Amino acid sequence: MTKTAAIIGGGVIGGGWAARFALMGWDVRIFDPDPEAERKMGEVMRNAERALPMLYDTALPERGRISFHAELADAVQGAIWIQESVPERLDLKLKVYQSLQACCLPDAVIASSTSGFKPSEIQDGAARPEQILVAHPFNPVYLLPLAELVPSPRNTPEVIDKAKTILTEIGMFPLHVRAEIDAHIADRFLEAVWREALWLVKDGIATTEEIDNAIRYGFGLRWAQMGLFETYRVAGGEAGMRHFMAQFGPCLSWPWTKLMDVPEFTDELVDLIADQSDAQSGAFTIRELEAKRDMNLVAMLRALKGREEAAGALLRSHERGLRFDPDGVPMVTQRRVVPIDWTDMNGHMNEGRYGQVFSDAAEVLMAAVGADEAYVAAGNSYFTVETTVKYLMETHAGEAIRVDSRVTLGDGKKLRVFHEMRREADNELLASCDQFMLHVSLETRRSCPPLPHVQAAVEALAARHKES
Known part of the structure; x- marks a missing residue:
């Protein structure tokens, strides 16, 4: 509903x-x-x-x-x-x-x-x-x-x-946020940083671009995955937070910042900030800056997802709840949008990412026949022995794609799958992959027959795909 x-x-x-x-x-x-x-x-x-x-x-x-x-x-x-x-x-x-x-x-x-x-x-x-x-x-x-x-x-x-x-x-x-407070939590931090930044510009210490560089090339990336306290705990070395506080705590009484002293918000200060911001970013429209920001955030969050850290771990968990069950003949084993970090210098999807798509498709098919994570954890799996990939059309970031997979051979320890990657918008065939796999024991690292329930599922799927 x-x-x-x-x-x-x-x-x-x-x-x-x-x-x-x-x-x-x-x-x-x-x-x-x-x-x-x-x-x-x-x-x-x-x-x-x-x-x-x-x-x-x-x-x-x-x-x-x-x-x-x-x-x-x-x-x-x-x-x-x-x-x-x-x-x-x-x-x-x-x-x-x-x-x-x-x-x-x-x-x-x-x-x-x-x-x-x-x-x-x-x-x-x-x-x-x-x-x-x-x-x-x-x-x-x-x-x-x-x-x-x-x-x-x-x-x-x-x-x-x-x-x-x-x-x-x-x-x-x-x-x-368990207690009511003006500006909640995050904006109180942002307000403190903003005040200090205004003073640095007003006093001629730094320009708007130099301050932004200090954040985006330094602690901003660190804060994105560890926050404040965990970052400082690591900075304390093996002794942890206690050592960090003992070493750097006295600095809090030093006049490093003007945190509690707010500059007068004059027309001159507004002009100074605005002029420097124009010099820094005025060559781009707001929409261009938004698109640039969005693509950078996509790449950063996907990188964190690959490591299953911080916001990436949240993304991975949410993604698991969105996964669909493969079905149909041929079996739809992938539905996704091509991310920006999959493109190369030519502006289209890098050939290595085609392998990623077909590998992911094979894992979905494996799970459908019972060779899932639990099966692998128990010491059994399929290894890819050979692939033949044909690149037929360019694939670009932002395009929705799917993979249709057919089992063309399911005989004992042999499993062969033919994948077709298509653009969802017009069903255009973008690439194909003929993938040959062998069932292996992860203990001996040698080929062996699959367990009976997996072999039966593979043979049934092969027969179903052959008849259609």
């Missing part, structure tokens, strides 16, 4: 929420009085449709329907999740909650994208305050998984658990 989410405010953040819900199979109903809302949302959606599927090595759910509504009551109809992303004005948010609670489902989760207000503030005067909490995301919402989930004492455990479940279902990481 398709679930429905309502998005109140379709700007950058609201549009990102809409894209993530829709691409995870939810119907999305949008309310935004901006006459340009549909156009802006379309641009965000195009970026999301290109980027998000590249994070996964399996097909995403069928995209949900996106609809725009002129009335708030129409937008929230049937929605079990309502995401408010209107401007950061408390009076406006309170007015929106009063209006939507008059017409929404009483058990729907109403979540605010606010980066600063506490949940008790946005619950003030609400008919059902227990229904409202904070789910603060990070841009782009359709790629970054963190959502700071901030309840107040008026929220019930059931509402909090429901919110966690839904956020997890759409591939996000709900960080439960």
Whole structure:
């Protein structure tokens, strides 16, 4: 059954929420009085449709329907999740909650994208305050998984658990902030870094580009996979965090930063920051910068997924829940979108990645006949002895592909499979692979007959594929 989410405010953040819900199979109903809302949302959606599927090595759910509504009551109809992303004005948010609670489902989760207000503030005067909490995301919402989930004492455990479940279902990481505090957790860090950066620019110590280089070439990559405290714990060596704090703790009293001293936000400072930012990035449009950002995030997150670390481990876990069961004749063994990090200097998919696709297809087929992870862990498997790959057409990043596989030989320890990789959009044959495998004992590393249940499944599949 398709679930429905309502998005109140379709700007950058609201549009990102809409894209993530829709691409995870939810119907999305949008309310935004901006006459340009549909156009802006379309641009965000195009970026999301290109980027998000590249994070996964399996097909995403069928995209949900996106609809725009002129009335708030129409937008929230049937929605079990309502995401408010209107401007950061408390009076406006309170007015929106009063209006939507008059017409929404009483058990729907109403979540605010606010980066600063506490949940008790946005619950003030609400008919059902227990229904409202904070789910603060990070841009782009359709790629970054963190959502700071901030309840107040008026929220019930059931509402909090429901919110966690839904956020997890759409591939996000709900960080439960247990105490109310202005700007929650992450933005307090960002605000401190931002203040110091303003001083460094104002005092002529560094330009905007030099500060960004310090982050993206250094600690930014480190923080992405270890966070703050674990990074410092490692920096302490074998003695760990205690040694690190003993060694570097006294530095906290040294005048290294102007953290508590905010520069006057003058026109001169605004001009200085804006001019330097123009010099750094003005050659690119905002959409070009967004596309560049998205592709970089895809590559980084896929790299982390390969290592099953940090956000990559979350991605891997979510991907397992999206995998489909192979079926049909021929058997569909792969459905995925070609990621950006699979392309080479010619702009098309590297030949080594074809091998990856066909290898993954073979593993799916092996699992279908019982030669799965447990079978391998018990000391048995199939090894590829020979492949013949034919590259027929170019394959590019962002293209949806599938692999159709047929067992052409299933005789004792011999297993031969013919794969065809096709573009989903037009069924064009992109490449083929004739793969010959032998069953082996992982203990002796020599060929041997498969266990009876696997051999029977292979022979049955071979007969089925031969008859069709």
